[in-house]
Amino acid sequence: MIKPSVTQVRSAVALMMVSASLYVGIAQHEGYVEVAAPPVAGDVPTNGFGSTAGVRLGDKTTPVRAMIRLLNEIEDVYAAGVRKCVAVPLYQHEFDAYVSLAYNVGVGAVCRKADKRTVDDQGKPKLPEPDRLIDVLNQGDYEEACRRIKSFNRFQGKVMRGLTIRREAEYKQCLGLA
Numbered sequence: 001m002i003k004p005s006v007t008q009v010r011s012a013v014a015l016m017m018v019s020a021s022l023y024v025g026i027a028q029h030e031g032y033v034e035v036a037a038p039p040v041a042g043d044v045p046t047n048g049f050g051s052t053a054g055v056r057l058g059d060k061t062t063p064v065r066a067m068i069r070l071l072n073e074i075e076d077v078y079a080a081g082v083r084k085c086v087a088v089p090l091y092q093h094e095f096d097a098y099v100s101l102a103y104n105v106g107v108g109a110v111c112r113k114a115d116k117r118t119v120d121d122q123g124k125p126k127l128p129e130p131d132r133l134i135d136v137l138n139q140g141d142y143e144e145a146c147r148r149i150k151s152f153n154r155f156q157g158k159v160m161r162g163l164t165i166r167r168e169a170e171y172k173q174c175l176g177l178a
Contacts, residue, residue, distance in 0.1 A: 008091050008092070009091075010088075010089035010090055010091050010094075011089050011090065011091075011092075012089050013082065013083045013086045013088075013089070013090055013095060014083055016079075016083070016090065016092065016095045018074055018075050018079045018096070018099065019092055019096055021096065022074065022096040022099060022100060023070065023071060023074060025096070025100060025169075025173075026049065026050070026070065026074065026100055026103050027049045027067070027070060029050075029100070029104070029166050029169075030046075030049040030050035031049070031050075032048065032049055032063060032066060033046065033047050033048065034047065034060055034061060034062070035047065035058060035059070035060050036055045036056060036057055036058055036059040036060070036061075037057065037058075038057075040155060040160070042155075042156055043155065045057045045058075045059070047059055047060070047061050047066070048061045048065070048066030048067075048069055048070060049066050049067070049069075049070040050070075050103070050104070051066070051069050051070070051073060053073070053077075073103075074099065074103060077107065078099050078102040078103045078107060079095075079099045081102055081107030081110075081111060082095065082098050082099050082102055082107065082110065082111070084111070085107075085110070085111035085134055085138075086098065086134070086137060086138065087138045088137060088138055088140055088142075091176065093173055093174065093175075093176045093178075094142065094146070094174050094176075096173060097146070097149065097170045097171070097173040097174035098110060098137075098149075098174070100170050100173070101149055101152060101167075101170055104152075104163075104166065105152050109152065110133060110134065111134050112132055112134065113132060113134055113135055114128065114129040114130060114131050114132045114135050115128065115129045116128040116129065132148070133145055133148035133149070133151075136148060143175070145174075146171055146174035146175050147171065149167055149170050149171045149174055150164075150167045150168065150171050151167075152167055153167045
């Protein structure tokens, strides 16, 4: 069950600001890396606090530049992306959980809707996809949408311990338990 405080109300996501706890949480989850390298074999290089855009293997940053970039990316890319695809009001902790998830897996993965077509591009019959996280959330099933966060724990098809731990933290945050 989602546990809001007595003073919380769900608000339109268009009006939501990124919280300080979200910045700190992402920085803690990502950790700081001065020299760009893939965090796991087969991944793209990251530096700073998990930044990937325009980052090449061996690129260097400083803690101050990395923090500024983190602040800008969270607001301008990830929170903005979540605001565009979420059609229901959220509590701040829910918004923060979805933005944290988007920072790690990408806005496209969080906001990808299920393909409900019953005919493919060649006109052949096909089964519609089951609802995805954003479909469930926008239908107002807040608890199930929070549960769906846990499904983003794989990299290249393999369950990753670090992602499982992070998804559990985001799931608890989404429910207001963290």
